[in-house]
Amino acid sequence: ETGVTQSPTHLIKTRGQQVTLRCSSQSGHNTVSWYQQALGQGPQFIFQYYREEENGRGNFPPRFSGLQFPNYSSELNVNALELDDSALYLCASSSPGSEQYFGPGTRLTVT
């Protein structure tokens, strides 16, 4: 059973650029949740995908978007990057009845 993986581990982008972060869910899991964790704070819920459909969204603007693929892996896309988007982005996979299992995160720095 493979765990949750995320890529890349670190990323540096310039304000205004676009970024795509990737998450491979744990085997057997059909739900992926994305979280943003600013330095010194707890994670904030961005959105969740269940069976390729968005299934709940937190208080994030539309320039944060996502996808889930038939193999249940997922992407988080952020357009028009702002300095405040600098954070650790975490994904977590789960299935009905299971806990969420977190990936190692992608640290995004926007300059």
Add this chain to the structure above:
Amino acid sequence: KNEVEQSPQNLTAQEGEFITINCSYSVGISALHWLQQHPGGGIVSLFMLSSGKKKHGRLIATINIQEKHSSLHITASHPRDSAVYICAVRSPGETSGSRLTFGEGTQLTVNP
């Protein structure tokens, strides 16, 4: 006011000490999670509780639903316990795996 409040924000202990981290929440929940985050970011789930008490090794988690309060205890603390401990809650009606609302975390440092 955050829906999930943790205390203390920072905690420094000597090896061997008994440690308690507290979590209070202001909303109804279906479950509460205790998570551990090491430097570098990876999060590990320690406990998921909906009532009572759970124990795993030197870690004990308790929850009082009526008082909307949970505690995480670490017995015989060790420097390798140094990490950020985060409390997170899941709202009623949300299916397992649904969104979590997190506290801001407690930074624990255990000195040898």
